[in-house]
Amino acid sequence: MKKYMGNKLAILLFIAPALAIFILFDFIPIVQVFGYSFTDWNGLTMPTFTGLKNYIKLFGDKVFVTSNRNQLIFAIIITVYQMLFATVFAITISDKKMKGRKFLRVAYFIPVILSVTVVCQLWGSIFNGNGLLNKLFEAAGSDYSQNWLGDRYKAIYVISFVNAWQWMGYQFALIVAGIKSIPSDYYEAAKIDGCSNVRAHRKITIPLLAETYKFCLIISVTGGIKAFTEMNILTGGGPNKSTYTLTYMMYNAAFKKSDYGYGLAAATVMVLECMMVMLLINFIFRDKDQGKEEEKSRRKRNA
Amino acid sequence: MKKKLISTMMSLTMAAGLLAGCGNSAATTTETADSTASTEASEETAEATAEESTEEAAEETTEETTEAAESGDKVTLSIYTQYADDDTKVPYDYAVEQLAEAYPNVELNLIVQAQDDGQTLKTLAATGQLPDIYQASTDLINTFRESNQIMVLNDVAQSTGFLDKLYDANKDLAYAEDGNIYAFPFSGQEYVLWYYNKQLFEENGLEVPKTYDDLKNCIDTFTAAGITPLALFGQEGWNTAAAYDVIATRYAEGGIKALDDQSATITDQGYVDAAKTMEELVAAGLYQKDATTTNYDQASEMFLSGNAAMFINGQWYIEDATKGLGDNVDWMFYPAADEASYEAGKSAFSGGGSASGFAVNPDSQNPELAAEVAEFITEKYCEAKVMYRHNPLVAIDTGKEPDSEYPAMMKKLSDTLPSITSTTKFTWGLTNSTFNDGIQSETQGLVSGQFSADEFIEDMTDIMADMND
Numbered sequence: 001m002k003k004y005m006g007n008k009l010a011i012l013l014f015i016a017p018a019l020a021i022f023i024l025f026d027f028i029p030i031v032q033v034f035g036y037s038f039t040d041w042n043g044l045t046m047p048t049f050t051g052l053k054n055y056i057k058l059f060g061d062k063v064f065v066t067s068n069r070n071q072l073i074f075a076i077i078i079t080v081y082q083m084l085f086a087t088v089f090a091i092t093i094s095d096k097k098m099k100g101r102k103f104l105r106v107a108y109f110i111p112v113i114l115s116v117t118v119v120c121q122l123w124g125s126i127f128n129g130n131g132l133l134n135k136l137f138e139a140a141g142s143d144y145s146q147n148w149l150g151d152r153y154k155a156i157y158v159i160s161f162v163n164a165w166q167w168m169g170y171q172f173a174l175i176v177a178g179i180k181s182i183p184s185d186y187y188e189a190a191k192i193d194g195c196s197n198v199r200a201h202r203k204i205t206i207p208l209l210a211e212t213y214k215f216c217l218i219i220s221v222t223g224g225i226k227a228f229t230e231m232n233i234l235t236g237g238g239p240n241k242s243t244y245t246l247t248y249m250m251y252n253a254a255f256k257k258s259d260y261g262y263g264l265a266a267a268t269v270m271v272l273e274c275m276m277v278m279l280l281i282n283f284i285f286r287d288k289d290q291g292k293e294e295e296k297s298r299r300k301r302n303a
Numbered sequence: 304m305k306k307k308l309i310s311t312m313m314s315l316t317m318a319a320g321l322l323a324g325c326g327n328s329a330a331t332t333t334e335t336a337d338s339t340a341s342t343e344a345s346e347e348t349a350e351a352t353a354e355e356s357t358e359e360a361a362e363e364t365t366e367e368t369t370e371a372a373e374s375g376d377k378v379t380l381s382i383y384t385q386y387a388d389d390d391t392k393v394p395y396d397y398a399v400e401q402l403a404e405a406y407p408n409v410e411l412n413l414i415v416q417a418q419d420d421g422q423t424l425k426t427l428a429a430t431g432q433l434p435d436i437y438q439a440s441t442d443l444i445n446t447f448r449e450s451n452q453i454m455v456l457n458d459v460a461q462s463t464g465f466l467d468k469l470y471d472a473n474k475d476l477a478y479a480e481d482g483n484i485y486a487f488p489f490s491g492q493e494y495v496l497w498y499y500n501k502q503l504f505e506e507n508g509l510e511v512p513k514t515y516d517d518l519k520n521c522i523d524t525f526t527a528a529g530i531t532p533l534a535l536f537g538q539e540g541w542n543t544a545a546a547y548d549v550i551a552t553r554y555a556e557g558g559i560k561a562l563d564d565q566s567a568t569i570t571d572q573g574y575v576d577a578a579k580t581m582e583e584l585v586a587a588g589l590y591q592k593d594a595t596t597t598n599y600d601q602a603s604e605m606f607l608s609g610n611a612a613m614f615i616n617g618q619w620y621i622e623d624a625t626k627g628l629g630d631n632v633d634w635m636f637y638p639a640a641d642e643a644s645y646e647a648g649k650s651a652f653s654g655g656g657s658a659s660g661f662a663v664n665p666d667s668q669n670p671e672l673a674a675e676v677a678e679f680i681t682e683k684y685c686e687a688k689v690m691y692r693h694n695p696l697v698a699i700d701t702g703k704e705p706d707s708e709y710p711a712m713m714k715k716l717s718d719t720l721p722s723i724t725s726t727t728k729f730t731w732g733l734t735n736s737t738f739n740d741g742i743q744s745e746t747q748g749l750v751s752g753q754f755s756a757d758e759f760i761e762d763m764t765d766i767m768a769d770m771n772d
Contacts, residue, residue, distance in 0.1 A: 042446055042449065042450075043425060043429050044425070044428055044429055044446065044447070044449065044450035044452065045449050045450045057769075057772070062762070062765075124596075128593055128596060129591065129592050129593030129596070129597075130593075147592045147593050147751075149593070149596045150592070150593045150594070150595045150596050150751055151751075151753065152748075152751065152753045152754070153753075234596075235595075235596060236538055236596075237744075238538075238595050238596075238744065238747050238748075238751070239537075239595040239747050239748050239750070239751035239753060239754070240744045240745060240747050240748025240751065240754055241744050242748075242753075252740065255419075255420065255422035255425065256420050256422070256736070256740055257736040257737060257740050258425065258442075258446050258736060259736075259737075
């Protein structure tokens with residue numbers, strides 16, 4: 001292994017394909033998005049440079065504020081829901097004495113393999129005006145029928161729930177895999193010391209899953225920032241753009257108004273927000289001990 | 304060993320699939336090259352193709368083209384158009400049938416139009432894959448004009464006699480702002496109609512409302528009877544814009560058209576009054592609570608099944624409404640603030656024609672043939688609409704008669720037509736995309752009952768300020 005790692009040509013050969021694909025399909029398009037965001041462009045003709053005009057307009061747009069607020073709500077709801085339930089369910093089924101764990105493991109994951117459209121149609125028929133939920137309230141004699149998807153304030157919570165419900169199983173699978181990689185000796189030792197099950201999971205499972213949680217947090221939060229499909233299918237971004245996100249702003253500007261420059265300015269802000277969130281999460285979850293050791297070895301080298 | 308064998312077999316299958324995919328693409332190219340053959344335009348196209356391709360490929364194409372021309376092979380033209388319900392399927396099927404007789408060597412490859420505000424077409428245009436013939440709205444015509452991806456059809460319109468067949472009232476529909484013809488329109492002047500279920504009105508002892516006070520009385524009565532007063536399909540922004548326009552035209556004749564061409568502003572008293580009236584009607588319960596998430600099928604079903612007393616849609620719905628409700632359905636003149644305004648407003652309708660229709664891709668392999676076929680199809684669409692959809696409101700004089708009597712509602716509309724002095728526009732006929740997007744979402748907000756008239760006016764003022772950006 002050392003032999004390979006010492007060979008720079010081998011390293012280059014191994015990383016070249018992935019690097020080429022990344023540059024071609026990620027880096028260059030992102031740079032292009034950034035470049036075109038400073039132009040007036042309809043997607044077909046030659047763009048005209050307009051400086052910061054699109055950004056000034058974007059930051060003064062009421063929908064921009066609504067979109068960011070929605071992204072924040074969406075990210076918080078799906079993060080809390082998914083991480084909380086995924087952890088509880090994963091810990092529950094990791095108990096080998098539990099009956100039906102195989103069935104539950106499959107059941108929790110099933111929504112993930114369904115198409116988003118199917119899931120949205122399913123929940124759409126539950127939440128619409130004459131849908132199952134309102135009918136249940138009626139049947140129970142309650143007058144709590146709501147316009148779940150047509151309410152400018154409530155709709156975003158409903159949409160977030162649909163997304164959280166569908167993708168919880170994905171995080172559940174990651175956490176189950178993480179728990180499996182923890183040696184059972186730790187739990188045995190804890191048990192001998194008189195530690196309860198809950199305390200053992202709090203002191204052993206959760207701290208050792210830090211890397212898994214970091215990954216889960218990144219996909220949840222960036223998923224919230226990039227949200228689009230659910231609102232497009234369930235509410236069409238309405239009523240009156242109250243369930244818009246930056247992705248929806250980009251889509252609307254580019255494809256409905258042929259204003260690609262403005263749409264790409266929204267996309268640029270979204271990319272920057274995703275990057276900032278990733279940096280922040282990486283900073284929060286940074287390995288402090290590793291940092292200290294690196295510092296020590298640096299001092300040694302300098303000495 | 305067994306695993307290795309299976310892996311090898313799978314890899315080979317995948318490789319074969321990959322090759323088959325590439326092979327298919329090559330076959331398509333050949334087919335397209337073949338298809339250039341049998342028209343007069345083919346030589347020019349083959350030359351154009353030859354210039355762009357490598358020398359070898361060009362020679363190959365020319366050889367194939369000549370061979371194909373001699374053998375009289377079929378030319379396949381791709382067409383992007385609506386094909387969703389009877390109103391779109393019947394005319395298309397009739398046009399294809401007629402085309403087979405008039406142009407036996409032309410075949411159409413239908414690409415069904417997506418209800419996506421033209422984004423599929425714009426994407427196809429951006430990647431140079433526009434179909435030979437496509438149905439273009441005013442917005443698309445304006446966009447493609449800038450990028451030279453829409454053919455000027457002035458000569459074809461002249462040579463085929465299309466211009467002579469156009470009704471005088473529809474002459475304007477053929478021409479774009481720059482005076483050129485970019486699309487052959489098949490729809491004439493169209494109107495937003497306020498349909499109502501006569502039986503439900505009679506059963507509940509109600510008369511057709513003339514004023515908003517009458518309408519509020521109807522709302523109260525229907526709501527008490529567990530009937531939705533008016534089913535709106537507010538998921539489609541044009542329907543909420545039409546719902547606002549039928550009120551706005553009672554106060555300001557120009558309706559949303561005058562806002563679009565900026566001859567009026569949203570702060571004009573008429574538009575403010577219209578917004579406040581709509582706010583009141585929404586609060587009274589005119590539309591169903593979840594109107595903004597209701598689609599056309601759901602709303603139409605509510606109306607046709609007698610669960611809703613009124614419905615707002617274009618005149619093209621007459622056929623379906625008559626089929627569903629027979630003699631129990633009719634349309635009413637839009638209610639107004641008072642009886643005098645009601646009577647005066649009978650000549651002002653929401654809706655209108657738009658410069659949209661079948662357009663041609665100038666980069667088509669057979670542009671001249673495609674233009675001829677587009678004109679032919681347009682004529683046949685009009686014929687089918689008159690004969691089988693009982694809709695005389697088409698762009699040209701077809702000289703055809705319907706296969707059965709016009710429905711009573713269409714007769715009533717035909718009798719009213721001479722007295723109509725002003726129309727507005729459907730959203731697809733609006734010229735400013737910023738305004739179009741704004742009026743659809745803002746009226747949706749009003750319909751939801753969660754945005755006030757003041758918010759509507761304030762937001763629309765901002766949107767209108769952005770219109771010339």
